[in-house]
Amino acid sequence: MIEYFLGFGSFFGAWQFYASQFWLRIQHATPIAVALYHIPNALVGVLATWVVSRTLHLVPSHYIYACSMFAFTLGPAFFLPQTATTTYWALSLPGVALVTFGPDLAFAAASIFITSNVARSYQGSAGSLLVTN
Numbered sequence: 001m002i003e004y005f006l007g008f009g010s011f012f013g014a015w016q017f018y019a020s021q022f023w024l025r026i027q028h029a030t031p032i033a034v035a036l037y038h039i040p041n042a043l044v045g046v047l048a049t050w051v052v053s054r055t056l057h058l059v060p061s062h063y064i065y066a067c068s069m070f071a072f073t074l075g076p077a078f079f080l081p082q083t084a085t086t087t088y089w090a091l092s093l094p095g096v097a098l099v100t101f102g103p104d105l106a107f108a109a110a111s112i113f114i115t116s117n118v119a120r121s122y123q124g125s126a127g128s129l130l131v132t133n
Contacts, residue, residue, distance in 0.1 A: 075099025
């Protein structure tokens, strides 16, 4: 569960903030352009949720969880080789799209994991602990 909180916190707490700062300060994008750069989060988030709904009963949740950690790690790695002249479409878009799979896959897998590993009387409390992240 520590991985879940660290991954989720790094995505919302650090990565999105520093990605926006990179686009604004290094690449000198306009604020409206930076807002538009985050649109793939919503679009790919819907896709990731659909993928999880179709695969969760076929694939063990720990594999889905491992894929989410892979997305949390590899998505921001797309920002490492970027320069001030790198276009958004070359590296930022794939990084934004990939990192979006992280929280969507992790939440579904962690929900299954945490609620199935506690007594039935504590499943509501365990689920609320996960949701209040």
